Amino acid sequence: MTRPFKGFGLGLRTDHYQYIIDNKPDVDWFEILSENYMVPGGKPMAMLDAIRVDYPMVMHGVSLSIGSTDPLNQSYLQALQQLIERVEPMWVSDHLCWTTVNHKNSHDLLPLPYNEETIDHVAERIMQVQDYLGQQILIENLSSYVTYHESEMEEWEFLSEIAKRADCLILLDINNIFVSAHNHKFEPIDYIHAIDPERVMQFHLAGHSYSGNMIIDTHDHNVCDPVWELYGRALQHFGAVSTMIERDDNIPTFQELRTELAIAEKIALETLPADMLEINNYQLKGVA
Ligand SMILES: [Fe+2]
DSSP states (O other): OOOOOOOEEEEOOGGGHHHHHHHOOSOSEEEEEGGGGOSSSSHHHHHHHHHHTTSOEEEEOSOOOTTOSSOOOHHHHHHHHHHHHHHOOSOEEEESSEEEETTEEEEEEEOOOOSHHHHHHHHHHHHHHHHHHTBOOEEEOOOOSOOOTTOOSOHHHHHHHHHHHHTOEEEEEHHHHHHHHHHHTOOHHHHHHHSOGGGEEEEEEOOOEEETTEEEOOOOSOOOHHHHHHHHHHHHHHOSOEEEEOOOSSOOOHHHHHHHHHHHHHHHHHHSOGGGGSOOOOOOOBOO
């Protein structure tokens, strides 16, 4: 197993900056939203620098638009690279989606048609990004609410094939699997069992909301019991995977989120041997 395990992290949110600086809470790492720090200075950047002194970080983006037919946004990649040099993250991720068309930003993470043509297109673009950044990136599975007539395979086949062809890594969002399984009526465990454990570098966990007979990925609630159960089953398949909770709305105190993260730690300890959960050192495979 070459995949590293970095422990349990939380999303870094502005509400918690001062608490973290003052208390240096026991968290293994933080995930930052890259776009929030693509600025030359200001208070968020100062807070980021201060917190980075004490914690490893990973960078998570929403604007790469890897599935778009627009050319890759070179100024975005440049800003991303500058932030990577500043933060020195353990790894960098974005979503398996498209957000822009004709250079107009939808401000939403839109799903792709699952077919060979799209695999070719997206894998090629991921390779271009990896070449530019000089490292592998992680791509994350979305929660989705629509499908395309043009889709010819299951989402997990699409994700797996892209990761293989681009030689990239996967950020597997367990809640998104649960949400999409409900909305599209598949078994979430089938998704998990189809993904190569060697590709999965990180898990996301989050809460969601019901809207009629759909589930919406709102990140404004605690992680629900069925998602915790799926997390345990994912650990059985993947082994130890660096795990974090995403909370973007209705944000509780830092201590409440830390207590919720402890549930993930407890499930991991109950599911896996303790030596598998020791945090290890690892260098991402560079891209020549
Ligand atoms: Fe996520």
